[in-house]
Amino acid sequence: MPKDHGIGASPKRREDVRFLTGNGNYTDDINIHGQAYVHFLRSDVAHGRINKVDTEAAAAMPGVVRVFTGADFEGMGGLPCGWQVTDKHGEVMQEPAHPVLAQGKVRHVGDPIAAVVAETYEQARDAAEAIEVDIEDLPAVVDMKAALQDGAPKVHDDLKNNLCYDWGFVEENKPAVDEAFDKAAHVTTLELVNQRLVANPMEPRVAVGDYNRSTDDSTLYTTSQNPHVIRLLMGAFVLGIPEHKLRVVAPDVGGGFGTKIFHYAEEAFCTYAARQLARPVKWTASRSEAFMSDAHGRDHVTKIELALDADNNFTALRTETYANMGAYLSTFAPSVPTWLHGTLMAGNYKTPLIYVNVKAVFTNTVPVDAYRGAGRPEATYQLERVIDKAARELGVDPIELRRQNFITEFPYATPVAVEYDTGDYNATMDKLLEMIDRDGFEARAEESKKRGKLRGLGVNCYIEACGIAPSNLVGQLGARAGLYESATVRVNATGGITVMTGSHSHGQGHETAFPQVIAEMLGIDESMVEIVHGDTSKVPMGMGTYGSRSLAVGGSAMVRATEKVINKAKKIAAHLLEASEADIELKDGAFSVAGTDKSVAWGDVTLAAYVPHNYPLEDIEPGLEETAFYDPSNFTYPAGAYACEIELDPETGKVTIESFAAADDFGNVVNPMIVSGQVHGGLAQGIGQALLEGAAYDENGQLLTGSYMDYAMPRADDMPFFEVDHSCQTPCTHNPLGVKGCGEAGAIGSPPAVVNAVVDALQRAGKTDVTHIDMPLSPSRVWAVMNG
Amino acid sequence: MYAFDFEKPGSIADAVAALKDEDAQALGGGQTLIPTLKQRLAMPSKLVSLTGISEMQGVCRGDDGAVCVGGATPHAVVAAEAGDYPALAALAAGIGDPAVRNRGTIGGSLANNDPAACYPAAALASAATIVTDHREIAADDYFQGMFTTALDEGEIVTEVRFPVPEKAAYMKFEQPASRFALVGVFVAKFADGVRVAVTGASEEGVFRWTEAEQALSGDFSAAALDGLSVPADGMIGDLHGSGAYRAHLVVVMTKRAVEAAA
Numbered sequence A: 001m002p003k004d005h006g007i008g009a010s011p012k013r014r015e016d017v018r019f020l021t022g023n024g025n026y027t028d029d030i031n032i033h034g035q036a037y038v039h040f041l042r043s044d045v046a047h048g049r050i051n052k053v054d055t056e057a058a059a060a061m062p063g064v065v066r067v068f069t070g071a072d073f074e075g076m077g078g079l080p081c082g083w084q085v086t087d088k089h090g091e092v093m094q095e096p097a098h099p100v101l102a103q104g105k106v107r108h109v110g111d112p113i114a115a116v117v118a119e120t121y122e123q124a125r126d127a128a129e130a131i132e133v134d135i136e137d138l139p140a141v142v143d144m145k146a147a148l149q150d151g152a153p154k155v156h157d158d159l160k161n162n163l164c165y166d167w168g169f170v171e172e173n174k175p176a177v178d179e180a181f182d183k184a185a186h187v188t189t190l191e192l193v194n195q196r197l198v199a200n201p202m203e204p205r206v207a208v209g210d211y212n213r214s215t216d217d218s219t220l221y222t223t224s225q226n227p228h229v230i231r232l233l234m235g236a237f238v239l240g241i242p243e244h245k246l247r248v249v250a251p252d253v254g255g256g257f258g259t260k261i262f263h264y265a266e267e268a269f270c271t272y273a274a275r276q277l278a279r280p281v282k283w284t285a286s287r288s289e290a291f292m293s294d295a296h297g298r299d300h301v302t303k304i305e306l307a308l309d310a311d312n313n314f315t316a317l318r319t320e321t322y323a324n325m326g327a328y329l330s331t332f333a334p335s336v337p338t339w340l341h342g343t344l345m346a347g348n349y350k351t352p353l354i355y356v357n358v359k360a361v362f363t364n365t366v367p368v369d370a371y372r373g374a375g376r377p378e379a380t381y382q383l384e385r386v387i388d389k390a391a392r393e394l395g396v397d398p399i400e401l402r403r404q405n406f407i408t409e410f411p412y413a414t415p416v417a418v419e420y421d422t423g424d425y426n427a428t429m430d431k432l433l434e435m436i437d438r439d440g441f442e443a444r445a446e447e448s449k450k451r452g453k454l455r456g457l458g459v460n461c462y463i464e465a466c467g468i469a470p471s472n473l474v475g476q477l478g479a480r481a482g483l484y485e486s487a488t489v490r491v492n493a494t495g496g497i498t499v500m501t502g503s504h505s506h507g508q509g510h511e512t513a514f515p516q517v518i519a520e521m522l523g524i525d526e527s528m529v530e531i532v533h534g535d536t537s538k539v540p541m542g543m544g545t546y547g548s549r550s551l552a553v554g555g556s557a558m559v560r561a562t563e564k565v566i567n568k569a570k571k572i573a574a575h576l577l578e579a580s581e582a583d584i585e586l587k588d589g590a591f592s593v594a595g596t597d598k599s600v601a602w603g604d605v606t607l608a609a610y611v612p613h614n615y616p617l618e619d620i621e622p623g624l625e626e627t628a629f630y631d632p633s634n635f636t637y638p639a640g641a642y643a644c645e646i647e648l649d650p651e652t653g654k655v656t657i658e659s660f661a662a663a664d665d666f667g668n669v670v671n672p673m674i675v676s677g678q679v680h681g682g683l684a685q686g687i688g689q690a691l692l693e694g695a696a697y698d699e700n701g702q703l704l705t706g707s708y709m710d711y712a713m714p715r716a717d718d719m720p721f722f723e724v725d726h727s728c729q730t731p732c733t734h735n736p737l738g739v740k741g742c743g744e745a746g747a748i749g750s751p752p753a754v755v756n757a758v759v760d761a762l763q764r765a766g767k768t769d770v771t772h773i774d775m776p777l778s779p780s781r782v783w784a785v786m787n788g
Numbered sequence B: 001m002y003a004f005d006f007e008k009p010g011s012i013a014d015a016v017a018a019l020k021d022e023d024a025q026a027l028g029g030g031q032t033l034i035p036t037l038k039q040r041l042a043m044p045s046k047l048v049s050l051t052g053i054s055e056m057q058g059v060c061r062g063d064d065g066a067v068c069v070g071g072a073t074p075h076a077v078v079a080a081e082a083g084d085y086p087a088l089a090a091l092a093a094g095i096g097d098p099a100v101r102n103r104g105t106i107g108g109s110l111a112n113n114d115p116a117a118c119y120p121a122a123a124l125a126s127a128a129t130i131v132t133d134h135r136e137i138a139a140d141d142y143f144q145g146m147f148t149t150a151l152d153e154g155e156i157v158t159e160v161r162f163p164v165p166e167k168a169a170y171m172k173f174e175q176p177a178s179r180f181a182l183v184g185v186f187v188a189k190f191a192d193g194v195r196v197a198v199t200g201a202s203e204e205g206v207f208r209w210t211e212a213e214q215a216l217s218g219d220f221s222a223a224a225l226d227g228l229s230v231p232a233d234g235m236i237g238d239l240h241g242s243g244a245y246r247a248h249l250v251v252v253m254t255k256r257a258v259e260a261a262a
């Protein structure tokens, strides 16, 4: 019998009532009396020197409150980068300034040059057209390898070149890795592109700045995944506002996928302008602006080599990756191709020697940062593709080759600096094979052939590092922030509970899943627990939601705080029951004295805490509210095995997904329905990357995919009905819930499954020269590859 | 968008009068024009909505047997009511999404003549007559290259008359992002011959593939097209496919249309 409440049950998501009935409260729903509107004039060239920005005519236009340019921000802080990477020579990365509005040069199409604040949005746009901008075009650098050539135009004149860093990991291992390659019985090499993506949350970014002149308090309402970090970065580095005078609110947020983690110029601008003008200032991005100003994702060009011995054991792995940073360093950009990517190169395999080289490059394109999976999809994709290619070259079964090299003993310290606490990769592979009817594939392929179609099956594994992770470790790796999470559990007098969590829910269902945990711990009804998040004035501190960390880190903080609550409540119960605290048991929402029928209900204890007439005042304070900060001791390591079956129309090159199965090990699962939904969403994004999506620039740095007319988003009918399973559970060994995180797995694990399947179909059809196709596997690309 | 005046006349005559003002522009379903206005790529002084003109609405059967579609009829209505011409109804049902089909109109589509739009292929292959407020234009004369038609300034498409072929089918290969036609082929077999119109592919907009028409007029089967090809020269090449790919798809889609029609 599935449980009907608590951990392991699947109650419907309570937040969906407001989301699905149009009653959400999104940032754009926030309108403050007297607000003005800002429109950003953005560069339409990728690279140019700003000779003049004349705002005089614009300032005189109807309704204009004030026009701002880069000059208004001179001497102020720029947008900070939250992670400093040290390169293979021990030098810190090149870190360019990132002004709120462009100063001196524009560096990508979409770079904001000026901001017009006016009484209405249309007046702001009208006035923006009256700004006279004299920009001298400079040659743009778009291609990463070209950007690194001598004499290439420099994106930032004050840097040595366009190389942000050249990272070697682990640099000391390189000679041993090279030696293993010299000795290898077989080496498989693959060059591939993990293409640039645009995150495209359904809700575009919005910011509303507000300022109270009489109290000197600033408030920013913003579409963010982590309001506290925005408060810290913007307050401390850009505007110089201390935290106690700055409130950041991220109300309902319509999807983030990573791109709403970061601190953006528009947020700083609205907060600043509201102070300058002493009135609220609102910005709502158009979809076109989103394409050219939201941080993009991925954009890696990689060469990967796998060395095997004569028995097909992996002996070494070597990679060289060019990672596009875009024109500026977005908040966490440097960490993505390094610590979120290199550390995952072992995958599920016991390859003893690994060397990862990453060159991060500045180009005249939109900045690139974390996008669902962030670094881990890039690692998984190349690894699982090269293994598939190796199996084909060696003539061995790709699943058996994987199994043979699986890590089977835990904890396992990888050669890339992380320790997997637990896992069972054979179990998820076995489960996957149960789900997919591999034996029936040949018959299905025959049937496809009768209809003139090719069929292929692709299988792969993945591992990810989630729940990012010990602050002391990430500090050593260059993080400029801690990565704990906080929770306050406030028990009210009548027993209801308000939980203030630093995790931010923007589609993940925290308002439903988190109460399940507390209800389970206390034996009370879930409806007695309410989750509060997304407001720095309500929640003590938070590191936000990304990297599948909310339950593993935020949930753990909540558990710790609840444990403190239970401890105190037991003291109160012991007093009320006139028993010893050690004998008090909490079960089904009541405290009882072990071995007796004496008990006191949860509500009586909570009432006593606030109406302490009969209360141990000499021992404990009244009230029942506890806060905990939880800093994990390690990452968590969800893993799994995925299979994709495709059909390919050889006449048009069109690929359709016939079936997709995902067997995941997420450790313990709090709400299986929500977890399935998270996997479905991740799969849709991963399949979207594999088949459809891709941001493209022309050689002048013009974004060719600036709207949905050209940027292909996945739609429901591109997807099959997914088969997902998360019954393989090796609980995380180091957090109190034994949970690992599930938000990114689908997006990490699915692209190689799709590409492996398409290559399989082509190979079976005799196209033996086709060993790889770069994503997206659009019909025209597949057709072009098939036709030489 | 920029500010504009708005009128919603109830008759063709009033609409024509309203469109006489300088920089006045007709508004059909707004599925192309409104996004253009939002991006400030057009600056009409006045929009004249055609959707309130009842004589421009709906599908009926003419005395000569033609299926007649009012110029302001939304795609969804054609999909539902043009059952006498199933290939036309199916084409309408495959345009965009429900929101687009409920608002977008046949007149707007033909006036806009997007090189990747579907209706131009139906009109050209069916030898349709484009009826305007003051004349009738044969489809062969109407389409004059990408986004260009025989329409004069202020002239409105009030009706489109489609002769009904013996057999017909439209095959659309969708551009992955927009789902407009990357290549769409409409094949129509009449008693006196076959017409084949291709959309999406050419830099000149919708065109008739005459070699295929000749081959199919003799033998209406996919096999009749074996060995035929269209030159890649002059085909659109972009992110979504090269000219060679589009030229290849023209043949594939024509064969499939013939098979679907047969």
Ligand SMILES: Cc1cc2nc3c(=O)[nH]c(=O)nc-3n(C[C@H](O)[C@H](O)[C@H](O)COP(=O)(O)OP(=O)(O)OC[C@H]3O[C@@H](n4cnc5c(N)ncnc54)[C@H](O)[C@@H]3O)c2cc1C
Binding pocket: B025, B026, B027, B028, B029, B030, B031, B032, B033, B034, B050, B071, B072, B094, B095, B096, B097, B100, B103, B104, B105, B106, B107, B108, B109, B111, B112, B116, B117, B118, B119, B155, B156, B157, B158, B178, B179, B180, B181
């Ligand atoms: C998301 C999306 C997907 C789409 N997919 C497809 C597709 O797959 N295939 C396809 O063919 N189309 C597609 N379209 C286009 C759609 O079919 C509309 O029909 C088309 O945009 C124009 O029709 P409209 O009535 O909306 O015209 P409007 O946008 O109102 O007007 C377009 C132009 O025509 C003029 N005009 C309008 N009506 C008349 C008239 N009766 N006489 C003279 N001039 C007139 C206007 O002045 C304007 O210049 C899509 C559109 C969208 C937004």
